[in-house]
Amino acid sequence: DTAVSQTPKYLVTQMGNDKSIKCEQNLGHDTMYWYKQDSKKFLKIMFSYNNKELIINETVPNRFSPKSPDKAHLNLHINSLELGDSAVYFCASSHRDLHNSPLHFGNGTRLTVT
Amino acid sequence: QKEVEQNSGPLSVPEGAIASLNCTYSDRVSQSFFWYRQYSGKSPELIMSIYSNGDKEDGRFTAQLNKASQYVSLLIRDSQPSDSATYLCAVTTGTASKLTFGTGTRLQVTL
Numbered sequence: 415d416t417a418v419s420q421t422p423k424y425l426v427t428q429m430g431n432d433k434s435i436k437c438e439q440n441l442g443h444d445t446m447y448w449y450k451q452d453s454k455k456f457l458k459i460m461f462s463y464n465n466k467e468l469i470i471n472e473t474v475p476n477r478f479s480p481k482s483p484d485k486a487h488l489n490l491h492i493n494s495l496e497l498g499d500s501a502v503y504f505c506a507s508s509h510r511d512l513h514n515s516p517l518h519f520g521n522g523t524r525l526t527v528t
Numbered sequence: 529q530k531e532v533e534q535n536s537g538p539l540s541v542p543e544g545a546i547a548s549l550n551c552t553y554s555d556r557v558s559q560s561f562f563w564y565r566q567y568s569g570k571s572p573e574l575i576m577s578i579y580s581n582g583d584k585e586d587g588r589f590t591a592q593l594n595k596a597s598q599y600v601s602l603l604i605r606d607s608q609p610s611d612s613a614t615y616l617c618a619v620t621t622g623t624a625s626k627l628t629f630g631t632g633t634r635l636q637v638t639l
Contacts, residue, residue: 462625469623470623516562521571
């Protein structure tokens, strides 16, 4: 199946822990993204990588560190988790120019910090 | 002012009626506009894209774009209960690679 897949689907952890979310796409896209969707359903971009190069880095605490080993993979590592990090994190991919290449989303990772 | 604004709803329409969803955006140079549908607990899925002024129809869906007014809308004809979801307006802002979403409008289609 061609898709954007991310793991894990659910992540429950305590404050102060470090966790990672993994994402892979086999759509042949060259750009990947991390979005955060809060409890009010607002979907906000965090990072974007194009061919392993960081091209968008929104105002995100430096506890969040993305890593792209190749253009098909984009992982998100979060240090010292806080209660406010609880959200659904979506990975997405597209070609770099979104004109004629809409975002394709993964199924999301629901992170709960207790 | 938010970059992309939508009425959060809920917008309630009876089955078979036309649902009209609206979105305004602040970046005058935005070039690409999208409507995504998101069911509860699921990921957003693309339903329409529009790039030039006017109307674009796809089945029961029509997207309308007016760049002069910085306004994009989505019409859903013959609304079905299965259309009940949150509809997210998304606009490229700043660069062609950055997609900014509105807060979404929750649509409820009633029997």
